[in-house]
Amino acid sequence: MSYLVLARKYRPRSFDQMVGQEHVVQALSNALTQQRLHHAYLFTGTRGVGKTTVSRILAKSLNCVGADGQGGITAVPCGVCEACRDIDAGRFVDYVELDAASNRGVEEISQLLDQAVYKPVVGRFKVYMIDEVHMLSNTAFNAMLKTLEEPPEYLKFVLATTDPQKVPVTVLSRCLQFNLRPMAPETVLEHLGGVLQAEQIEAEPGALRLLARAARGSMRDALSLTDQAIAFGSGSLREEGVRQMLGAVDRSHVYRLIEALAAGDGAAVVETAAQLRAQGLSAQGALEEMAVVLQQLAVLQVVPEALDGADPEAEVLTRLGERLPPDDTQLLYSIALHGRNELGLAPDEYSGLTMVLLRMLAFKPAGGGNGKTAAAPLQRPQAAALRVPTRSAPGGEVTARVPAASAPVQPPAARAVPAA
Known part of the structure; x- marks a missing residue:
């Protein structure tokens, strides 16, 4: 059996398994519970924070029919019905993921929108997920504006991007925008501890702390680095080995x-x-x-x-x-x-x-430490007197002495004005 990397093996399958994005989970869960569903969602955030994961969980919530086949829209997808299993496996016909980085032209978007007029084949909703949507061309954005504003009742758009500044405001105004935050190192550390405990792999706390900091807010990066550290350490995570692998400073x-x-x-x-x-x-x-x-x-x-x-x-x-x-x-x-x-x-x-x-x-303050190497204040050097040649009245050349630049120049005394 082929090995499944940790980032894919421990991808959250429901909202309650997601970590570090409570603000997004709460908003979507309440919307699903109250049946207040928007037709277009935009998820923004850096790499590896859960944009695609949230999209898949949302698609499962919209199409889940429950273990008995009688369920409806829910914030807690069952994970066992055919729709949930097919979306997790990437073979659900009514859930389409489009990579805008390689399909950025108007032709690809037009082909996708041409299929929007047809109702879902097996699901309750047809969900179009466009990843890295900021890579679309201006013509492609313009082609999807009308459908994005007034799609059929069975169609939902989910857009994801790492650079929302490049998305036209005409698209932003048609979507509910959710910003997925970078993970705090403490959150990553706690999650890595749970993953390694489930994998029955020994790990030193210092090693996990290094991996959590090196991930820089990305849970996927943290799990990928953990995979690399496990291979580097022959099945165990030692702080010295992880530090050597990362090139980190002790x-x-x-x-x-x-x-x-x-x-x-x-x-x-x-x-x-x-x-x-x-x-x-x-x-x-x-x-x-x-x-x-x-x-x-x-x-x-x-x-x-x-x-x-x-x-x-x-x-x-x-x-x-x-x-x-x-x-x-x-x-x-x-x-x-x-x-x-x-x-x-x-x-x-x-x-x-x-x-x-x-x-x-x-630049250490003069009173800091023991004062041995504290920098002394810089003294302005005294400018040497310059000897400037001047010419007197019919005589020869006379050398006059010019005062130093740093010496204060006294103003001439005011001449007394005799009383009238």
Whole structure:
């Protein structure tokens, strides 16, 4: 039997299985329960947040007939009737998924709309799902406007896009728009834990935390990275192996850098940057990880109770939060963010990283740390007196002395005006 990847195996089959999109689930469930159904829906959001999944669940809800064949429109599809099983398998004749990236012309849309005049073959509704709808040409958009505004009562449109700004306003005004949010790392972490428990695969909490952060809000990316990590670790997920697979920077390096910056120890900063180079770790990842830690420190310094006591790194964060003043934390965070954009301009990324770290030391407030490497205020150099040749009345050339530019120039005294 062929292996089914985790992203497909654990794709939600009903609204109650979806995570991280409660606002969309609640709106659609209430609409289905109250039979207040719109004829066109637009789902927007980044990749891997559930746009196609919501579309399939909505199609099942509209066409489900229940296990006994007597059911109607429902917010909880049974999953066992023929319509539910066929939609999950991708063979339901009245549910059409069209990829607009490869079918963006007016001919393809016209062929699709020509079939709209015919009633559903086996289902209650005919559902047209157009993925990446922003890729359609302007002519194709114009061709579907009339049908999109007044479709037959048995036809539902579901549009999905990662770039809603490219969808014409004439289309947006005809749809109910739902924005699917990127997943929070905590949500991804919890879901990955449940998936790996169902798969009976051992995983270290640190490894799951790395995968949740690397997914950047996409549940599909998280599950795909988990598949890769399982193969990399021969059936188990270890933090060291996942970090090596992702090329992520070990938090210990970041903590060492922040401690050195707090102490004003320039030698330790340069040495740690050299270690990152020797281990082939990403300079971009180092600054990104440093920004994450500094953001956690900033929150900890303002709201100490926000720290999760179960976090294995809580003790280290608490120690760093006590050593680093809050204004230093804000400054280092800002420099780390801006420094990431400058790495591409540097001769190489490690020299760029070193310069960003040295800038953190150079702009360190004079009272911070132990003051050994705090930058002294710059003194404006005194301009040397210039000797400018001038010419006097019939005599020869005389050299006049011009005062320094930085010396204050006294205005001439006001001449006394005699009283009348």
